[in-house]
Amino acid sequence: MTLDLSEIRQQITRIDRSLLKLLSERHRLAFDVVRSKEITQKALRDEVREQQLLQELVKFAESENYQLDAQYVTQIFQRIIEDSVLTQQAYLQKKLNDERENQVHIAFLGKRGSYSNLAARSYANRYQKQCIELSCASFEQIFEKVSSGEADLGVLPLENTTSGSINEVYDLLQHTDLSLVGELAYPIKHCVLVSDQDDLSKIDTLYSHPQVIQQCSQFIRDLDRVHIEYCESSSHAMELVSSLNKPNIAALGNEDGGNLYGLKVLKTDIANQANNITRFIVIARKPLTVSPQITAKTLLLMTTSQQAGALVDALFVFKKHQIKMTKLESRPIYGKPWQEMFYLEIEANIHHPATQEALEELKEYSEFLKVLGCYPSEIVKPVDVA
């Protein structure tokens, strides 16, 4: 055994490359798996198989030979399985919707380096498409760019695990003819970015988007007398802090974006909640067909009568048809004080006859009902290992 650090590091580098090679091999097998399932029409996700795999791996991991922590191993393999499931989904979806174009124009909020930009890139990557980026100054502009055909897709944040729903996006969905065609969960990792400063106590002004400020409120409260400057997006904040180049100011943003603007990270992990994830939606002009082999979600917009129990009656339809509801959100109706519009997200494929039947029944309990879109669920809930 050697204790020479550079030699040990060489060994680590070699092991990391081997791990990467194995990950790539496993990733490629996802394509063989999905081609096989295309023939058999088997459901893409097999939770029993996933559970067996994980249980066996944990048993190995904890054995004498490996001595690895069960939770550590489980988390890694859950990520690997998620990649396999999402890779297979993207393959099926591309084929089903006959997408041959290799480029996709995506509109998003903010400049290069914004979270929306990173989410847009990640979405294009998943579908192995080159992303032509169209940066927008407002959510409304994203809708306009997709409507006019300037953009093929628009990526918008819908909810965040810390700050909740993004009302403005919900409200814009009320008036659109565009369709929801996708979702993606993107981990948000806020940090303090500076031009040149090593001491956090020297910072007296923070620049960022109101959502980011809200998500880091506990960290900000603990700072002494810091002034907040609200910006259009976190990328605007990063650009501004970079161009002002002062030692007393900082931007709250993400590390990748910060790199782009030549900023350095002064502090990481500053969000109130460690698991800070934003769910983005993807909009397009045409609705999508979702493969029956994939877990699909459908977003509905509905109003009910003002009578007692009207919403309960409507929701009961889902219970009766054994349809899982993944989200219920209400927003005021513009011009109708104290009346509410409901957004219902269900785990169901709109093309499935059982869903159609449930929606027909739902019409009886609603005054207005509109399908905003049906899309593959990209939130792969891990199976329980116990």
Ligand SMILES: C=C(O[C@@H]1C=C(C(=O)O)C=C[C@H]1O)C(=O)O
């Ligand atoms: C790879 C498969 O597809 C999915 C992914 C799995 C994995 O990555 O191990 C396991 C089961 C399925 O949910 C498979 O069916 O074997």
